[in-house]
Amino acid sequence: MLLNWVMKLANQELTIDASDYSLLTDLYQLTMIACYAGEGLARKPASFELFVRSLPKNFGYLIAMGLAQALEYLEKLHFSQDHLETLQETGIFKDAPAEFWSLLTDGSFTGDVWAVPEGTAIFANQPLLRVEAPLWQAQLVETYLLNTINYQTLIATRAARLRDVAGPEAKILEFGTRRAFSPQASLWAARASIAAGLDSTSNVLAALKLDRKPSGTMAHSLVMAFSAVSGSEQHAFSAFYRYFPDAPLLIDTYDTVAAAQHLAEREKAGEIKVAGVRLDSGDLVKLSQQVRSLLPQAKIFASGDLDEYEIARLKNAGACIDGYGIGTKLVTGNTVNGVYKLVEIDGIATMKQSSSKETYPGRKQIYRQDTGGTIQKDRLGQAEESCQPNERPLLQLVMQRGQRLQLPEILENIQKRTATSVASLPDSTRQLTDPTPLPVEISDALEQLTDKTRQRLESEAASKD
Structure with missing residues (x-):
C-alpha cells in the first residue's frame, strides 16, 4: 500500500520528460485514433497543415518559430508499456478495437514534414508546417505541434x-x-x-x-x-x-x-x-x-x-x-491562434466549410516573390505547382520517414534570417499601429481545387438528405 501511494505521488509531479511526449496530447486525439483504427482509416496517408486564420490585432506579420522543438518531439514520440497500461486503467478505451492498441504499441512517427525555416515572415492562411503521415500519427501530434509553434511564433x-x-x-x-x-x-x-x-x-x-x-x-x-x-x-x-x-x-x-x-x-x-x-x-x-x-x-x-x-x-x-x-x-499578451487542419486523406483533397472558418483544400506551398531585398507578393498555391519567374518556395522538406534531414540550426543563423525577413517587409507592414499585411494571392489551380472540392462536398451532403 505504501509503495503504491509513493508511486502515485511521484506520478503527480507535473514535469515534462521526452519519454512522456506521447501522452502530452488532448484526449480527443486518442479517441479519434480509436475510431480510425476500428473503421480501417488509421493507416491511410493524410496531410495536415498548421496555419493561422488571422493575425493578432496590430500585427502585420508573424515570425515562424518552434520548428526545432517540433521535430525533436516527432523524433522521440513513442508509447511505453507504462503509458499503455495507464490508458487502459482509465476505462475510457475499454471498447476500443485491438488495432488501436497495436498502433500505439508499435507506433512512432514515420511521416514527412514540410515547413518554412524558423525566422521567416509569414501571413494569414499560409502553412507554417505540413505533416504527411499515416492518419493516426498525423492526428496524434496536433496538440504538441500547436503548443510549441503557436507560443514560440508569438514570442x-x-x-x-x-x-x-x-x-x-x-x-x-x-x-x-x-x-x-x-x-x-x-x-x-x-x-x-x-x-x-x-x-x-x-x-x-x-x-x-x-x-x-x-x-x-x-x-x-x-x-x-x-x-x-x-x-x-x-x-x-x-x-x-x-x-x-x-x-x-x-x-x-x-x-x-x-x-x-x-x-x-x-x-x-x-x-x-x-x-x-x-x-x-x-x-x-x-x-x-x-x-x-x-x-x-x-x-x-x-x-x-x-x-x-x-x-x-x-x-x-x-x-x-x-x-x-x-x-x-x-x-504574455496576444495569442497566435494557429490551427491544424486535415487537407488531404488518401489522395482526396478535403476542406472545412464552417462559417468564417473555411479552409483551402489540398497540400499547399507558399511561393514568395522578392526582388531587391523586398518582398513583392506571396502566392498560395498547390504543392505541385511550379514557381513563376522570381518566385521561390518557402516550405521545405525538413523530415522524411520520421528522421530529420538536417541538424538543428544555430541561433545566429535564425537571427540573421529574422532580421532579413523583417527588413524585406514594406514599412506599412512593419508599422505598430494598423499595419497592412502583405496581400497573399490564391493561385488559379488552388481556386479551381477549392471550387471542385466544395462542389463535391455539397453534392455528397445533398445525396444523403
Missing part, C-alpha cells in the same frame, strides 16, 4: 518587433521567466526571443542550454536589505560592485536622481566605476536624461512593463536609454 514576433523599433544598437534582454505561463514556456520564450533578435536572457538554464551567457542586474530587495541593515543604499551598490563590477546597478529603489548623484561623486573620487544603471520606474524620459548628465559614461537600461509601443514612445520623446529589459509583455 519571436514580439521580439522581432522590439528589435525593429529599438534599432540594431540597443541592448535588449529577455526578462520574462517569472511571467511566462510555465517553466517550460520560459525556456521556449528565451529561445524564441534570442532567435528573433534579442541579445540574451536572464533565465540561467535557458541561456546555458543555448550556449549563451545569462544577463541580468539586481533586484530592489538587495538594496532594501543593505539599507535596512546598514542604513545606506550606497552600501548595497558597493557590495554588488565588489563582486560584479561590470553589472548595472538598480538605482530607483528610493530616489533615482539622488542615487545617481552619489554614484557620480564616488566615481569622481575614484571609489567606483559605474558600468551601467537600470531604471525600473518613474518618468523614464526625464530620469534617463538626468542620469545621463550625471553619469555620462554609464549605460542606461530601462525595464518595467515595457513593450514595442513604449520603446517607440521613449525614443520619440528623447529618452537616453541604451538597452531594455523586456518581461511580461513579451512572454
Whole structure:
C-alpha cells in the first residue's frame, strides 16, 4: 500500500520528460485514433497543415518559430508499456478495437514534414508546417505541434518587433521567466526571443542550454536589505560592485536622481566605476536624461512593463536609454491562434466549410516573390505547382520517414534570417499601429481545387438528405 501511494505521488509531479511526449496530447486525439483504427482509416496517408486564420490585432506579420522543438518531439514520440497500461486503467478505451492498441504499441512517427525555416515572415492562411503521415500519427501530434509553434511564433514576433523599433544598437534582454505561463514556456520564450533578435536572457538554464551567457542586474530587495541593515543604499551598490563590477546597478529603489548623484561623486573620487544603471520606474524620459548628465559614461537600461509601443514612445520623446529589459509583455499578451487542419486523406483533397472558418483544400506551398531585398507578393498555391519567374518556395522538406534531414540550426543563423525577413517587409507592414499585411494571392489551380472540392462536398451532403 505504501509503495503504491509513493508511486502515485511521484506520478503527480507535473514535469515534462521526452519519454512522456506521447501522452502530452488532448484526449480527443486518442479517441479519434480509436475510431480510425476500428473503421480501417488509421493507416491511410493524410496531410495536415498548421496555419493561422488571422493575425493578432496590430500585427502585420508573424515570425515562424518552434520548428526545432517540433521535430525533436516527432523524433522521440513513442508509447511505453507504462503509458499503455495507464490508458487502459482509465476505462475510457475499454471498447476500443485491438488495432488501436497495436498502433500505439508499435507506433512512432514515420511521416514527412514540410515547413518554412524558423525566422521567416509569414501571413494569414499560409502553412507554417505540413505533416504527411499515416492518419493516426498525423492526428496524434496536433496538440504538441500547436503548443510549441503557436507560443514560440508569438514570442519571436514580439521580439522581432522590439528589435525593429529599438534599432540594431540597443541592448535588449529577455526578462520574462517569472511571467511566462510555465517553466517550460520560459525556456521556449528565451529561445524564441534570442532567435528573433534579442541579445540574451536572464533565465540561467535557458541561456546555458543555448550556449549563451545569462544577463541580468539586481533586484530592489538587495538594496532594501543593505539599507535596512546598514542604513545606506550606497552600501548595497558597493557590495554588488565588489563582486560584479561590470553589472548595472538598480538605482530607483528610493530616489533615482539622488542615487545617481552619489554614484557620480564616488566615481569622481575614484571609489567606483559605474558600468551601467537600470531604471525600473518613474518618468523614464526625464530620469534617463538626468542620469545621463550625471553619469555620462554609464549605460542606461530601462525595464518595467515595457513593450514595442513604449520603446517607440521613449525614443520619440528623447529618452537616453541604451538597452531594455523586456518581461511580461513579451512572454504574455496576444495569442497566435494557429490551427491544424486535415487537407488531404488518401489522395482526396478535403476542406472545412464552417462559417468564417473555411479552409483551402489540398497540400499547399507558399511561393514568395522578392526582388531587391523586398518582398513583392506571396502566392498560395498547390504543392505541385511550379514557381513563376522570381518566385521561390518557402516550405521545405525538413523530415522524411520520421528522421530529420538536417541538424538543428544555430541561433545566429535564425537571427540573421529574422532580421532579413523583417527588413524585406514594406514599412506599412512593419508599422505598430494598423499595419497592412502583405496581400497573399490564391493561385488559379488552388481556386479551381477549392471550387471542385466544395462542389463535391455539397453534392455528397445533398445525396444523403
